[in-house]
Amino acid sequence: MGQTITRIDFSPADQPLPREELDRLLPMHPGDTVTAGGVREAIEKLYLTGRFADVAVEAEPAAGGVILIFNTEPTYFISRVSIRGENEPPNRNQLTTASQLDLGMPFREDAVEAAMARMQERLKANGLFQTTIRYHVDLVDSTEEASIYFDLDAGTRAKFDDIQMMGEFVQSKDSLVKKTGWRRGLRYVPLPGWKQVTDNRIQSGLENLRRALQKDDRLQARVTLDDLGYDAATNRITPQLTISSGPVIEVRATGGKVSQGRLRQLIPVFQERTVDRGLLLEGEANLIDYFRSQGYFDTTVKHVQTQPAPDRTLIEYQIERGEQHKLRGISIAGNTYFDNATLRERMYIQPATLLRFRSGRYSPRLLEQDLETIRALYRSNGFRKVEVTSKVVENPLRHTDITVNIQIVEGPQWIVGSLELAGGSREDLRYLRSILRSTEGQPFSEANIAADRDTILAYFYNNGYPDAGFNWTQSDGADEGTVDVAYSLQTGAQQYIRGVLVRGLETTDPALVLDRIRLRDGDALSQSQIGESQQRLYDLGIFARVQTAVQNPEGEEESKYVLFYADEARKYSFNFGIGAQLARIGGGGNTLNSPAGSTTFAPRVSLGLSRINFMGLGHTISLQTLASTQQRRALLNYLAPQFKGHEGLALSVSALFNDSRDVRTFAARRWEGSVQLSRRFSKANTGQFRFTFRRVTLDESTLNISRELVPLLSQPVRVGLVGGTFFRDRRDDPVDSKRGTYNSVDLALASKAFGSQTSFSRMVLRNSTYHPFRRELVLARSVQFGYIQRLGGLAQIPLAERFFAGGASSQRAFPDNQAGPRDLRSGFPVGGTALFFHSTELRFPLIGDNLGGVLFHDMGNVYSDISNLSFRVRQRNLQDFDYMVHGAGMGVRYRTPVGPIRIDLSYGANSPRFFGFNGTLTELLAIPPGTPLCQEASAQCTNQRISRFQFHFSLGQTF
Numbered sequence: 001m002g003q004t005i006t007r008i009d010f011s012p013a014d015q016p017l018p019r020e021e022l023d024r025l026l027p028m029h030p031g032d033t034v035t036a037g038g039v040r041e042a043i044e045k046l047y048l049t050g051r052f053a054d055v056a057v058e059a060e061p062a063a064g065g066v067i068l069i070f071n072t073e074p075t076y077f078i079s080r081v082s083i084r085g086e087n088e089p090p091n092r093n094q095l096t097t098a099s100q101l102d103l104g105m106p107f108r109e110d111a112v113e114a115a116m117a118r119m120q121e122r123l124k125a126n127g128l129f130q131t132t133i134r135y136h137v138d139l140v141d142s143t144e145e146a147s148i149y150f151d152l153d154a155g156t157r158a159k160f161d162d163i164q165m166m167g168e169f170v171q172s173k174d175s176l177v178k179k180t181g182w183r184r185g186l187r188y189v190p191l192p193g194w195k196q197v198t199d200n201r202i203q204s205g206l207e208n209l210r211r212a213l214q215k216d217d218r219l220q221a222r223v224t225l226d227d228l229g230y231d232a233a234t235n236r237i238t239p240q241l242t243i244s245s246g247p248v249i250e251v252r253a254t255g256g257k258v259s260q261g262r263l264r265q266l267i268p269v270f271q272e273r274t275v276d277r278g279l280l281l282e283g284e285a286n287l288i289d290y291f292r293s294q295g296y297f298d299t300t301v302k303h304v305q306t307q308p309a310p311d312r313t314l315i316e317y318q319i320e321r322g323e324q325h326k327l328r329g330i331s332i333a334g335n336t337y338f339d340n341a342t343l344r345e346r347m348y349i350q351p352a353t354l355l356r357f358r359s360g361r362y363s364p365r366l367l368e369q370d371l372e373t374i375r376a377l378y379r380s381n382g383f384r385k386v387e388v389t390s391k392v393v394e395n396p397l398r399h400t401d402i403t404v405n406i407q408i409v410e411g412p413q414w415i416v417g418s419l420e421l422a423g424g425s426r427e428d429l430r431y432l433r434s435i436l437r438s439t440e441g442q443p444f445s446e447a448n449i450a451a452d453r454d455t456i457l458a459y460f461y462n463n464g465y466p467d468a469g470f471n472w473t474q475s476d477g478a479d480e481g482t483v484d485v486a487y488s489l490q491t492g493a494q495q496y497i498r499g500v501l502v503r504g505l506e507t508t509d510p511a512l513v514l515d516r517i518r519l520r521d522g523d524a525l526s527q528s529q530i531g532e533s534q535q536r537l538y539d540l541g542i543f544a545r546v547q548t549a550v551q552n553p554e555g556e557e558e559s560k561y562v563l564f565y566a567d568e569a570r571k572y573s574f575n576f577g578i579g580a581q582l583a584r585i586g587g588g589g590n591t592l593n594s595p596a597g598s599t600t601f602a603p604r605v606s607l608g609l610s611r612i613n614f615m616g617l618g619h620t621i622s623l624q625t626l627a628s629t630q631q632r633r634a635l636l637n638y639l640a641p642q643f644k645g646h647e648g649l650a651l652s653v654s655a656l657f658n659d660s661r662d663v664r665t666f667a668a669r670r671w672e673g674s675v676q677l678s679r680r681f682s683k684a685n686t687g688q689f690r691f692t693f694r695r696v697t698l699d700e701s702t703l704n705i706s707r708e709l710v711p712l713l714s715q716p717v718r719v720g721l722v723g724g725t726f727f728r729d730r731r732d733d734p735v736d737s738k739r740g741t742y743n744s745v746d747l748a749l750a751s752k753a754f755g756s757q758t759s760f761s762r763m764v765l766r767n768s769t770y771h772p773f774r775r776e777l778v779l780a781r782s783v784q785f786g787y788i789q790r791l792g793g794l795a796q797i798p799l800a801e802r803f804f805a806g807g808a809s810s811q812r813a814f815p816d817n818q819a820g821p822r823d824l825r826s827g828f829p830v831g832g833t834a835l836f837f838h839s840t841e842l843r844f845p846l847i848g849d850n851l852g853g854v855l856f857h858d859m860g861n862v863y864s865d866i867s868n869l870s871f872r873v874r875q876r877n878l879q880d881f882d883y884m885v886h887g888a889g890m891g892v893r894y895r896t897p898v899g900p901i902r903i904d905l906s907y908g909a910n911s912p913r914f915f916g917f918n919g920t921l922t923e924l925l926a927i928p929p930g931t932p933l934c935q936e937a938s939a940q941c942t943n944q945r946i947s948r949f950q951f952h953f954s955l956g957q958t959f
Contacts, residue, residue, distance in 0.1 A: 050555020104549030127197025130155030295359025298322030327360025382443030417477025423489030464524030467492030723748030758793030802831030813887025813908030820862025
């Protein structure tokens, strides 16, 4: 000690930290004197970086002093945990979670041994007692990474063998064994032998056993799994259970009608399976709220607990409902800063309504919650001394009708007089001042201070300051009613990104992933940028899980590696579905029966196969098929999302075969290919550009039209179209919209230049709006307009290219595809070249949150030509179909996770009448061309009409 340092070396020469950073880190440099304290401090600083597992210092004599040599061993950090050979359950993710080996954390050999023990426990819980686990670790010196690979030999899953039951239980052992579901067999058909062991099967069996024991009011029945009882010789387990039936606990309510199912929901004794005073009092409160929600606002409840027998407890809730009231109104006075609508939308109590709250929604507890909500709103806007009180007033003429009067005394509003910011750079402070709430002249409240704190810390965290801190103080301002606020910011040391490490890729092109990660070497370490990059990788749809971590998160170093571990999803997926359609639908065939449609049951089966991440590019190939009595369909699609690295751009190429009978007039076979480029300009705006080429042939034997129309409408048609669609979607929920707007414009052009045999243009416009009012009602309306203009080629627009509409999604006064012009001899629809539909719906709740109702009015039709579009409501004669058809009705909506199931009943006040041919298709085609059309009912001409009453059953809202 005491000698001069001539040079400082590190061994090995390649260190985990750059030499420049090491030189800045060490407290001693060449020319300094060696001291024990300096060496100790240097070692401590190296350890604090987290990059070194061991540090030793030695001094080597040199001319003029000594050379200090730091001998180091690096710390390695977990960058991958790979598990292969698993036999689900447990799956790979469950085993990874059980290992507790977190990405980015230091690697230790003993931690791997502990991880294997935890994984073995998870495997044994799922019957895999014979599993052997081997592991190896790959170390990468350049980035100090440790990749841990676990190889499993799962062995054979154990089976149940028997059950040992100890304790007291009144039911037979055989009946209890049956309740577990561990024996083989169906529900009522037992089979010899036992099922395989899984953790889920064990837990569900124990729960089923508990429920079986508790059915006879033995709420405190207990089932404890003491041991699995594994026999290695037979690879079977014999679970050992301790059963305690417990006393009979009977809970009943008197004085008010409560179903047993509702009682079990309201009394927490049933859920907690124990009896104590707190749970009994909570049951009282729940019953009071339940009856007050039905209008019995004066309800009182008390419980009485007795023990009529040593093994029996009776809990009786005595209910006094009083008279049924109605909350007729809510008045608010004294508010000037907030209007009534702003306050009411935050309140839970509601006055009586015709449909949902027939007595209103009210209780003293709910009222007090609403008063506190209003107080909090005022306080967050600077009214520190606001007073909010209420008074319940009975109607003097009908004392069961009450009104809640809310009185607000706002008091003075406290304003921020000045805001002082200290800490951080001048640029940081200038930006922060522009986004803070508590700036000069703004309302002062602690809620705004808390919001500012979150804003400031989030800003610094996302700019590489993980140790940022925040403090604040307040003082009286210069003017009365003002508060001066001071924010003190502690930024700490800024951290940067040393590099981005992507691990876990097997087939995915690394360039595809790196292009989605917007982090670059030298950038500030931003948690928000890491999260956004993680979301971009998820958006590719090819990863089952994307984990992110900062390597060495606790270490004190200037820059750190950011790790992305992407677990690729299964490449192939299948889907299978069975369904049916019940409605007046198509069925094109060689029969002239029911030109207006007949109620048909059409079963359907769908099957699909998808291959994701094709060639590692993130692209998807899928084949989706559908078979029913009305349609045969196969769609092959190639999808390239985020095309060429653009997040909002997608390319799809598809081939379609469709053999359909959904139009009553004909059966059509379609071969189609298309290329589409989709671009999402913003959250609301999306555009699509496409080229479509198709060939459509009609089965002449199914053409239910007059002979003179067959040559024009039955020939095969080749159509090439260029088109595009623009969507503007501002709905809150596309599946079940409550507010917002939806607009779309679809344009297409068919031309000989695109290989088409005929030339025409097509335009379809749609506008939908959704307006909520009175909190529970939604007024929805939609208008749709379409027009096809013939430009050349065939003498008429081909039958398969015309507009066919009507039914559940357009005009409910018609069966499916039955609107518009009809063949004047057979009465079957032939489509049109223009359409106009307008629908209005009033949507409202019926029962609970899942069942709703709709009142609707539909108007519109398909027209023979744009020049014939008319709003008149009367049909001139049985050859006139160019008029506005009106339909009104009601429907029911049942909310499901995939969208509402809907049933609509419609009445068409002016549904079309027409002549139908009373004969066979052969007789129809035998009529010579030029034969006069039907003018009155006869042996061959039958006066028919679209039924005034229509029924529709489908999934999803109408629009």
